[in-house]
Amino acid sequence: xxxxxxxxxxxxxxxxxxxxxxxxxxxxxxxxxxxxxxxxxxxxxxxxxxxxxxxxxxxxxxxxxxxxxxxxxxxxxxxxxxxxxxxxxxxxxxxxxxxxxxxxxxxxxxxxxxxxxxxxxxxxxxxxxxxxxxxxxxxxxxxxxxxxxxxxxxxxxxxxxxxxxxxxxxxxxxxxxxxxxxxxxxxxxxxxxxxxxxxxxxxxxxxxxxxxxxxxxxxxxxxxxxxxxxxxxxxxxxxxxxxxxxxxxxxxxxxxxxxxxxxxxxxxxxxxxxxxxxxxxxxxxxxxxxxxxxxxxxxxxxxxxxxxxxxxxxxxxxxxxxxxxxxxxxxxxxxxxxxxxxxxxxxxxxxxxxxxxxxxxxxxxxxxxxxxxxxxxxxxxxxxxxxxxxxxxxxxxxxxxxxxxxxxxxxxxxxxxxxxxxxxxxxxxxxxxxxxxxxxxxxxxxxxxxxxxxxxxxxxxxxxxxxxxxxxxxxxxxxxxxxxxxxxxxxxxxxxxxxxxxxxxxxxxxxxxxxxxxxxxxxxxxxxxxxxxxxxxxxxxxxxxxxxxxxxxxxxxxxxxxxxxxxxxxxxxxxxxxxxxxxxxxxxxxxxxxxxxxxxxxxxxxxxxxxxxxxxxxxxxxxxxxxxxxxxxxxxxxxxxxxxxxxxxxxxxxxxxxxxxxxxxxxxxxx
Amino acid sequence: xxxxxxxxxxxxxxxxxxxxxxxxxxxxxxxxxxxxxxxxxxxxxxxxxxxxxxxxxxxxxxxxxxxxxxxxxxxxxxxxxxxxxxxxxxxxxxxxxxxxxxxxxxxxxxxxxxxxxxxxxxxxxxxxxxxxxxxxxxxxxxxxxxxxxxxxxxxxxxx
Numbered sequence: 076x077x078x079x080x081x082x083x084x085x086x087x088x089x090x091x092x093x094x095x096x097x098x099x100x101x102x103x104x105x106x107x108x109x110x111x112x113x114x115x116x117x118x119x120x121x122x123x124x125x126x127x128x129x130x131x132x133x134x135x136x137x138x139x140x141x142x143x144x145x146x147x148x149x150x151x152x153x154x155x156x157x158x159x160x161x162x163x164x165x166x167x168x169x170x171x172x173x174x175x176x177x178x179x180x181x182x183x184x185x186x187x188x189x190x191x192x193x194x195x196x197x198x199x200x201x202x203x204x205x206x207x208x209x210x211x212x213x214x215x216x217x218x219x220x221x222x223x224x225x226x227x228x229x230x231x232x233x234x235x236x237x238x239x240x241x242x243x244x245x246x247x248x249x250x251x252x253x254x255x256x257x258x259x260x261x262x263x264x265x266x267x268x269x270x271x272x273x274x275x276x277x278x279x280x281x282x283x284x285x286x287x288x289x290x291x292x293x294x295x296x297x298x299x300x301x302x303x304x305x306x307x308x309x310x311x312x313x314x315x316x317x318x319x320x321x322x323x324x325x326x327x328x329x330x331x332x333x334x335x336x337x338x339x340x341x342x343x344x345x346x347x348x349x350x351x352x353x354x355x356x357x358x359x360x361x362x363x364x365x366x367x368x369x370x371x372x373x374x375x376x377x378x379x380x381x382x383x384x385x386x387x388x389x390x391x392x393x394x395x396x397x398x399x400x401x402x403x404x405x406x407x408x409x410x411x412x413x414x415x416x417x418x419x420x421x422x423x424x425x426x427x428x429x430x431x432x433x434x435x436x437x438x439x440x441x442x443x444x445x446x447x448x449x450x451x452x453x454x455x456x457x458x459x460x461x462x463x464x465x466x467x468x469x470x471x472x473x474x475x476x477x478x479x480x481x482x483x484x485x486x487x488x489x490x491x492x493x494x495x496x497x498x499x500x501x502x503x504x505x506x507x508x509x510x511x512x513x514x515x516x517x518x519x520x521x522x523x524x525x526x527x528x529x530x531x532x533x534x535x536x537x538x539x540x541x542x543x544x545x546x547x548x549x550x551x552x553x554x555x556x557x558x559x560x561x562x563x564x565x566x567x568x569x570x571x572x573x574x575x576x577x578x579x580x581x582x583x584x585x586x587x588x589x590x591x592x593x594x595x596x597x598x599x600x601x602x603x604x605x606x607x608x609x610x611x612x613x614x615x616x617x618x619x620x621x622x623x624x625x626x627x628x629x630x631x632x633x634x635x636x637x638x639x640x641x642x643x644x645x646x647x648x649x650x651x652x653x654x655x656x657x658x659x660x661x662x663x664x665x666x667x668x669x670x671x672x673x674x675x676x677x678x679x680x681x682x683x684x685x686x687x688x689x690x691x692x693x694x695x696x697x698x699x700x701x702x703x704x705x706x707x708x709x710x711x712x713x714x715x716x717x718x719x720x721x722x723x724x725x726x727x728x729x730x731x732x733x734x735x736x737x738x739x740x741x742x743x744x745x746x
Numbered sequence: 747x748x749x750x751x752x753x754x755x756x757x758x759x760x761x762x763x764x765x766x767x768x769x770x771x772x773x774x775x776x777x778x779x780x781x782x783x784x785x786x787x788x789x790x791x792x793x794x795x796x797x798x799x800x801x802x803x804x805x806x807x808x809x810x811x812x813x814x815x816x817x818x819x820x821x822x823x824x825x826x827x828x829x830x831x832x833x834x835x836x837x838x839x840x841x842x843x844x845x846x847x848x849x850x851x852x853x854x855x856x857x858x859x860x861x862x863x864x865x866x867x868x869x870x871x872x873x874x875x876x877x878x879x880x881x882x883x884x885x886x887x888x889x890x891x892x893x894x895x896x897x898x899x900x901x902x903x904x905x
């Protein structure tokens with residue numbers, strides 16, 4: 076942890092060191108190689124992942140690579156699912172990065188790390204043993220940290236990097252401890268051996284492993300209260316990296332929970348599911364609340380990640396709980412919802428972060444209060460962000476809709492005849508999901524409406540120009556994926572079925588929902604067809620357009636009139652809603668939770684108390700969890716460190732004395 | 747059901763309507779009984795505003811004759827203006843008039859709007875509304891009573 080913490084300060088503080096040394100042609104070639112390699116690795120991952128989903132589980136052991144245990148890979152449906160999702164995200168991001176790296180003048184170092192990061196992420200779900208898993212996990216964490224720090228000449232980036240390094244390493248420590256305990260109790264290093272002996276593991280060990288893994292993997296997935304690195308690291312990282320981290324890396328936390336707690340150790344006791352549900356629901360509601368009042372575009376998206384991972388965890392908890400109460404069919408429904416939510420989140424969050432990156436590259440702005448007017452200047456990027464925002468808001472025709480619909484159906488239709496816990500937990504969860512979706516729509520309307528429509532609020536936004544072709548291509552791929560999940564989830568139906576079969580402990584073998592042209596739910600009279608909804612909407616729009624054109628023949632010619640500006644000569648950008656003013660009612664309603672710091676300062680003229688010279692309004696949205704929970708911890712650690720520091724004042728003689736005393740103690744102990 | 751009985755017993759408590767005055771102009775919408783107005787205060791002392799709000803109050807109830815005050819000139823068939831036109835309000839008045847779709851009607855309420863009234867020689871005054879924009883209906887008085895305002899509105903609504 077210590078080395079990770081100091082890492083940002085070791086880096087040279089010269090801005091973009093080798094930027095001036097490379098010729099443009101050479102930089103172009105390097106960007107092309109790096110982005111292309113990332114996309115190629117992603118494509119390999121996608122193909123391998125898909126084949127792993129449909130083929131028989133296979134194992135690959137490379138015994139010479141690591142001493143004593145070797146490296147073990149396992150290609151099963153569950154791992155394959157996450158490998159394929161990560162690979163697909165990497166293809167889009169890799170192609171995007173070709174253009175982005177050139178436009179943003181990336182240094183050589185991040186260009187080198189980017190494909191490495193993708194490869195490490197692909198190795199995590201493919202790992203078949205504790206050692207390989209931990210190795211891949213740490214490789215992924217280190218690579219992502221290096222990428223977060225790629226603009227290390229800015230102080231905000233260094234601070235975010237330190238935060239991320241500490242949290243990811245603490246999470247790793249929890250996972251390390253959990254997996255070491257697990258492999259000791261399970262009598263082996265490979266996951267297959269542990270799974271075979273899982274029945275013999277004592278309940279105390281299981282509980283410890285569960286709690287540690289939920290903490291460790293939860294921090295990677297951005298669950299409350301271990302989410303604090305997300306809204307810091309995501310905005311400060313370069314946008315393709317944010318996309319990879321938010322769309323693919325957080326999924327690894329979910330993968331860990333599914334793999335260890337649901338697949339290997341499951342079915343757990345009732346409270347495991349309940350714990351996951353509570354963590355999920357609280358994260359979802361808190362994340363979306365923070366997203367709806369955020370004014371930084373990428374910070375908003377980062378909180379939206381917390382929200383979506385919360386929903387996924389809620390679905391996992393529901394599946395685990397229903398399965399332990401003997402309702403495998405509904406559990407399978409919740410599990411399908413979780414898998415679909417992971418896929419749709421990966422697609423729309425990739426797209427959203429890439430579009431935000433285009434905006435950032437074109438204007439240098441992340442602040443929604445200074446953006447606007449991009450629809451005219453960057454029409455393609457605006458369309459892309461629109462698709463992503465629709466997906467994130469969970470409305471029909473959006474990528475997230477089918478997953479959220481399934482989750483709600485499974486919560487509503489969970490059988491709770493004589494069970495107080497289920498009868499309480501399920502309706503409360505329905506409320507949490509409904510609140511999350513509603514606020515999510517507000518957040519996304521804000522991001523899209525304030526950020527992209529209306530008039531530019533700053534000179535930088537006015538001078539924006541469209542992103543180059545490679546960036547648009549990357550975004551286009553993600554947009555296609557969004558559309559598929561929104562309109563034709565039938566295409567991923569067979570894959571999900573295979574993954575579910577590999578998860579017998581959460582109702583995997585029961586007949587789950589049929590993802591056909593119609594979504595049919597087993598034993599429930601509910602069905603829905605996203606494709607038909609899209610088709611009918613399309614027909615309705617075309618019909619209205621045709622009718623309007625037909626009716627226009629009889630109308631007199633249109634007259635142009637000046638825009639009504641309440642009597643003023645013309646409207647200007649200052650009259651528009653800003654992100655802050657749009658979220659103000661919400662901020663007022665949730666005042667107790669958000670605890671905003673607002674400050675109104677009225678300056679009067681010296682001549683008269685009745686005339687106002689100027690009014691200053693300042694508002695700051697800090698994360699209350701961070702302030703309440705992290706600040707005291709950081710302060711305590713600092714105090715202890717100061718205290719411990721007295722023991723090493725720099726005197727070599729003293730250190731030699733410490734060594735001698737230590738040796739003496741060891742000799743006495745082992746005597 | 748006592749409250750329904752009470753309503754039946756009390757009946758309507760508005761000023762009794764006089765016979766409809768003769769229409770002076772055709773309603774701008776071509777339909778009688780519907781007149782949506784946007785109010786513009788060009789520089790009034792607010793006496794006319796009080797009387798206008800009285801005219802639209804529950805006692806005089808101008809809405810039963812089809813006249814309404816609306817929030818935007820885009821929704822309006824005409825303007826109802828009060829006060830002398832001050833320098834600062836000249837352009838906003840012209841902008842507002844431009845924003846009302848044609849055909850439209852302009853009603854000037856109060857002596858100030860018609861001939862400048864008490865504020866004719868003020869330093870910030872351009873002149874009465876009649877000097878700045880064409881006015882169709884004039885309601886003299888300083889201020890005119892709600893009954894006078896309603897009578898003028900009825901010549902436009904035709905009810």
